[in-house]
Amino acid sequence: MADAFVLGSRPVYTGTHVTRRQDDALLSGRGAYVADLRRDDMAEIAVVRSTVAHGRIAAIRTAEAAAVAGVIAVITAADLTDVSPYPNFASAYTQTPGTFPLAQDKVRYVGSPVAVVLAENRYIAEDAAELVEVDYEELPAVTSLEDALDPDSPRLFEHWPNNRLLDLQPDDSEAAAILAGNRVLRRRYKMGRHTAMPMETRACMAEVRDGRLHLWCTNQHAHIARTTLSYVLPMAERDIRVVIPYVGGGFGLKQHLYPEDVVASWLALRHGRPVRFVEDRAEHMIAAAHARDHMVDIEAAIADDGRILAMRVQVVQDLGSAEIFPGAWCPALTTAAHMTGPYDIGHCAVSVAAVATNKTPGGSYRGFGVPEAVFALERFIDEIAAEVGVDRLDLRRSMLLQSEDLPYKTASGALLDSGSFAESFEKVVELGEAAHRRAAAQHGTDQQSRVGVGYAVLFEGVSPTHHGASAHWAGHESCSIEVLPDGGVRVASGVTDQGQGTTTFVATLAADALGVPIETVEVELADSDSTPYGLGAFGSRQAVIGGGALLLAAGEVRDKVKRIAAHMLEATEDDLVIEAGRVHVAGSPEPAVTMAAIATRAVIRTMDLPPGMAPGLEATARYEPELMEHVPDERGRINASASYANAAHAAVIRVDLGTGEIEILDYILAHDCGRVINPPIVDGQIWGGIAQGVGGALYEDLRFNDLGQPQTAFMDYLMPSALEMPEVVIKHFESPSPNTPLGMKGVGEGGTVGPAAAIGNALAHALAEFNPQIRETPLSPAVVRAMIPDRGAAT
Amino acid sequence: MSAPAARRVEPVAEVPISVTVNARAVEAVVPARQLLADFLRDDLRLTGTHVGCEQGICGACTINLDGEPVRSCIMLAAQVDGSSITTVEGLASEGLSPLQQAFKDNHGLQCGFCTPGFLMTLATVDPDEYPGTDGIREAISGNLCRCTGYGGILQAVRTAWNRVEDG
Numbered sequence: 001m002a003d004a005f006v007l008g009s010r011p012v013y014t015g016t017h018v019t020r021r022q023d024d025a026l027l028s029g030r031g032a033y034v035a036d037l038r039r040d041d042m043a044e045i046a047v048v049r050s051t052v053a054h055g056r057i058a059a060i061r062t063a064e065a066a067a068v069a070g071v072i073a074v075i076t077a078a079d080l081t082d083v084s085p086y087p088n089f090a091s092a093y094t095q096t097p098g099t100f101p102l103a104q105d106k107v108r109y110v111g112s113p114v115a116v117v118l119a120e121n122r123y124i125a126e127d128a129a130e131l132v133e134v135d136y137e138e139l140p141a142v143t144s145l146e147d148a149l150d151p152d153s154p155r156l157f158e159h160w161p162n163n164r165l166l167d168l169q170p171d172d173s174e175a176a177a178i179l180a181g182n183r184v185l186r187r188r189y190k191m192g193r194h195t196a197m198p199m200e201t202r203a204c205m206a207e208v209r210d211g212r213l214h215l216w217c218t219n220q221h222a223h224i225a226r227t228t229l230s231y232v233l234p235m236a237e238r239d240i241r242v243v244i245p246y247v248g249g250g251f252g253l254k255q256h257l258y259p260e261d262v263v264a265s266w267l268a269l270r271h272g273r274p275v276r277f278v279e280d281r282a283e284h285m286i287a288a289a290h291a292r293d294h295m296v297d298i299e300a301a302i303a304d305d306g307r308i309l310a311m312r313v314q315v316v317q318d319l320g321s322a323e324i325f326p327g328a329w330c331p332a333l334t335t336a337a338h339m340t341g342p343y344d345i346g347h348c349a350v351s352v353a354a355v356a357t358n359k360t361p362g363g364s365y366r367g368f369g370v371p372e373a374v375f376a377l378e379r380f381i382d383e384i385a386a387e388v389g390v391d392r393l394d395l396r397r398s399m400l401l402q403s404e405d406l407p408y409k410t411a412s413g414a415l416l417d418s419g420s421f422a423e424s425f426e427k428v429v430e431l432g433e434a435a436h437r438r439a440a441a442q443h444g445t446d447q448q449s450r451v452g453v454g455y456a457v458l459f460e461g462v463s464p465t466h467h468g469a470s471a472h473w474a475g476h477e478s479c480s481i482e483v484l485p486d487g488g489v490r491v492a493s494g495v496t497d498q499g500q501g502t503t504t505f506v507a508t509l510a511a512d513a514l515g516v517p518i519e520t521v522e523v524e525l526a527d528s529d530s531t532p533y534g535l536g537a538f539g540s541r542q543a544v545i546g547g548g549a550l551l552l553a554a555g556e557v558r559d560k561v562k563r564i565a566a567h568m569l570e571a572t573e574d575d576l577v578i579e580a581g582r583v584h585v586a587g588s589p590e591p592a593v594t595m596a597a598i599a600t601r602a603v604i605r606t607m608d609l610p611p612g613m614a615p616g617l618e619a620t621a622r623y624e625p626e627l628m629e630h631v632p633d634e635r636g637r638i639n640a641s642a643s644y645a646n647a648a649h650a651a652v653i654r655v656d657l658g659t660g661e662i663e664i665l666d667y668i669l670a671h672d673c674g675r676v677i678n679p680p681i682v683d684g685q686i687w688g689g690i691a692q693g694v695g696g697a698l699y700e701d702l703r704f705n706d707l708g709q710p711q712t713a714f715m716d717y718l719m720p721s722a723l724e725m726p727e728v729v730i731k732h733f734e735s736p737s738p739n740t741p742l743g744m745k746g747v748g749e750g751g752t753v754g755p756a757a758a759i760g761n762a763l764a765h766a767l768a769e770f771n772p773q774i775r776e777t778p779l780s781p782a783v784v785r786a787m788i789p790d791r792g793a794a795t
Numbered sequence: 796m797s798a799p800a801a802r803r804v805e806p807v808a809e810v811p812i813s814v815t816v817n818a819r820a821v822e823a824v825v826p827a828r829q830l831l832a833d834f835l836r837d838d839l840r841l842t843g844t845h846v847g848c849e850q851g852i853c854g855a856c857t858i859n860l861d862g863e864p865v866r867s868c869i870m871l872a873a874q875v876d877g878s879s880i881t882t883v884e885g886l887a888s889e890g891l892s893p894l895q896q897a898f899k900d901n902h903g904l905q906c907g908f909c910t911p912g913f914l915m916t917l918a919t920v921d922p923d924e925y926p927g928t929d930g931i932r933e934a935i936s937g938n939l940c941r942c943t944g945y946g947g948i949l950q951a952v953r954t955a956w957n958r959v960e961d962g
């Protein structure tokens with residue numbers, strides 16, 4: 001990568017465990033999340049939500065609710081006369097849901113916001129919300145993606161020709177020709193519906209000060225949220241400030257600008273009082289974005305030794321009602337982009353459909369389409385091995401990309417410029433086989449259980465374009481750095497922190513890039529008034545893209561520091577080093593000038609600057625990766641990410657033949673995210689990602705009945721506790737990307753995308769004697785029991 | 796959720812309570828239906844007690860009531876009359892307690908939303924009753940964390956309980 005992206009002369013923090021600066025506040029209960037904010041004259045809202053999955057709104061009666069003492073207003077869509085629907089920038093290739101903050105005419109899922117009560121407090125607002133009566137003319141509900149694909153199914157949106165929001169059929173003639181001349185294997189895989197379920201629900205507080213709207217919210221992007229509000233409210237963007245305080249986990253779910261954010265803002269503007277919304281968990285289950293719910297059909301031409309010669313794939317994503325912004329079809333495109341895995345599969349044509357159903361809108365969730373691809377492909381490879389009679393590990397070896405194959409462009413267009421695909425795989429095989437032998441020795445004589453080991457190897461696009469999701473924003477990030485007269489440093493960036501440690505990496509890289517003590521670096525994030533326009537948190541991008549912007553800004557500041565110091569020391573710039581906030585000639589620590597003396601000269605005693613030098617010691621930079629593409633070519637190929645991390649997973653499991661329960665005995669992961677900034681933070685991302693992957697693979701399931709009524713309460717939504725989560729062995733590989741700042745690649749999702757595949761393959765291995773069909777998640781005990789002869793009947 | 800404030804709604808029964816919170820005596824008149832979590836968070840401004848589910852499942856709202864861990868989201872403020880409560884704000888008189896410090900040193904938190912609940916659960920636990928790492932898993936099994944996958948939390952507790960050899 002160009003020399004612009006370098007740390008300073010003596011980096012001391014990067015690559016070490018810098019403890020996080022917010023932890024003192026968080027550990028002692030002093031960190032203020034949105035729900036902790038309060039104003040004396042604050043009012044609160046409660047949302048009246050649709051109780052039917054599909055219906056026409058015949059009447060809404062609000063008078064009784066409005067008469068309750070303490071109720072300030074009850075509003076419906078009809079009141080929002082000055083509000084615009086959420087925009088659709090992808091209308092060239094998608095249908096438009098025309099999403100409006102409150103339901104107009106129709107409701108399309110249980111939980112859809114229909115009316116909002118503003119009251120003195122939430123207790124009163126909830127009481128009054130119960131008095132709002134809504135009459136629905138119910139319509140038949142579409143509750144599965146199979147139904148939604150049926151052209152005769154009831155339509156959710158009358159102005160669409162069918163229920164397909166997106167329907168892309170790229171030219172597949174090349175793959176088809178190869179399929180025609182070879183042995184073909186076909187399989188269908190499905191990943192169930194689950195969701196991010198951050199421990200903090202969604203929340204916002206809107207307040208009008210001096211005629212400007214200030215919105216504190218749990219969104220992952222201060223600037224995208226501000227711009228979106230300006231479109232929808234509509235309102236001048238300069239009159240809006242979005243602030244994101246401490247956030248209790250985002251995982252993608254908080255990428256969307258939800259209706260409540262708009263309505264709370266509108267009410268604050270209209271009534272002149274601060275308005276707070278804090279979602280309760282029951283609402284969260286039906287009104288915050290769901291995810292996954294994909295079906296992947298693979299047809300592949302197979303060589304005699306099992307190698308995949310060409311694939312034709314159809315990905316279908318169930319979008320729920322699709323009433324969400326940014327739109328949620330992009331996971332299906334991401335699935336398509338990952339269908340070849342890190343294998344040398346020369347031909348892969350993927351068609352993609354995203355369909356609307358009468359369920360909670362799907363949205364983003366960590367992994368974002370990649371777990372679906374990995375589950376389908378890695379299960380498929382094990383199934384090929386079984387079908388053809390070759391070893392599943394050797395089959396992978398025969399197709400895996402080797403270092404000498406790199407850089408490699410996949411059939412889907414991803415540019416894999418670096419990676420340790422084969423090496424990381426061999427590492428987890430070595431550890432996984434050993435763990436499996438131990439497990440077999442320990443449990444092998446137990447007639448009531450079986451043990452098995454399964455593997456998954458994958459690459460994962462990280463730091464992607466936003467364009468796939470929004471068809472609007474692209475992929476840059478920003479950073480401003482200012483050195484204050486006392487030598488302290490202020491860093492402001494468009495990246496945001498939902499707990500992943502963003503603040504810490506910003507401080508770490510800034511301190512090393514400028515050569516100052518980390519304690520002297522103040523980090524400002526997630527306030528649209530005080531940070532430069534950036535895109536915030538999604539797609540494991542922040543270290544790579546945010547780090548790139550930071551290094552560019554720091555480089556400019558560093559150069560100027562050296563120029564001023566050279567003048568003061570009467571030395572040449574090239575001979576100078578900056579460390580611990582002092583600049584001196586390399587090899588001789590004295591004489592030295594301090595950052596304070598340099599900055600004082602730069603902004604106060606500017607008459608002492610070198611002749612002709614402009615005052616100031618600050619820089620703002622933006623970084624947009626050159627190789628990242630934003631729109632696919634005519635064959636659907638796109639290099640949508642600035643970099644690609646890779647990982648190999650191994651799961652060793654024990655299956656109880658009586659109960660069908662799966663216990664994970666060992667979980668091994670080899671991960672490669674290039675240069676590591678903070679090892680414990682990287683490991684924490686991996687552990688947390690695996691926990692979410694394990695949850696989706698085994699337990700978490702959002703079910704709906706045929707009427708579209710949600711069937712999963714929070715109590716039934718089984719997220720792994722410490723008892724279900726195995727001990728994890730993590731092995732790090734570092735293959736720096738030649739195309740990213742410092743060779744970094746994102747780490748946020750590598751843990752999440754593999755568990756369903758690894759555990760599914762382990763289950764197939766454990767139950768091989770029964771020849772089970774493992775093609776869906778979650779692999780709940782009931783599903784597993786059904787794979788075991790004589791046990792299937794039991795429930 | 797906040798308690799009825801200035802403008803009253805309909806007659807809501809009110810109950811006087813006296814309770815010790817973080818070693819401070821508190822006298823209050825609370826609406827009979829007010830949740831303990833809301834009383835702590837909204838009336839006393841002790842917002843370190845977090846509400847993740849309001850259903851007694853996630854453990855985020857755990858506080859100590861007369862030395863026992865309880866979920867403040869499924870108790871009424873009126874029920875704690877005469878009791879003594881500790882919240883996360885009362886865990887250390889200054890700085891961090893050894894357990895809090897161990898969470899910091901071992902990256903035992905990410906977003907920190909669940910953390911007060913874990914700390915308050917662990918504050919009442921006798922380590923001897925929960926041997927080994929499996930014991931620690933058992934001790935915290937009623938608290939959900941969505942960020943850490945529990946790895947950093949287990950390491951923090953091992954450190955605080957001098958069980959690093961188990962790791």
Ligand code: FES
Pocket residue numbers: 845846847848849850851852853854855856857866867868869
């Ligand atoms: S908020 Fe009390 S247990 Fe979840």
Ligand code: FES
Pocket residue numbers: 199248249499903904905906907908909910939940941942943
């Ligand atoms: S640290 Fe975020 S939920 Fe535990």
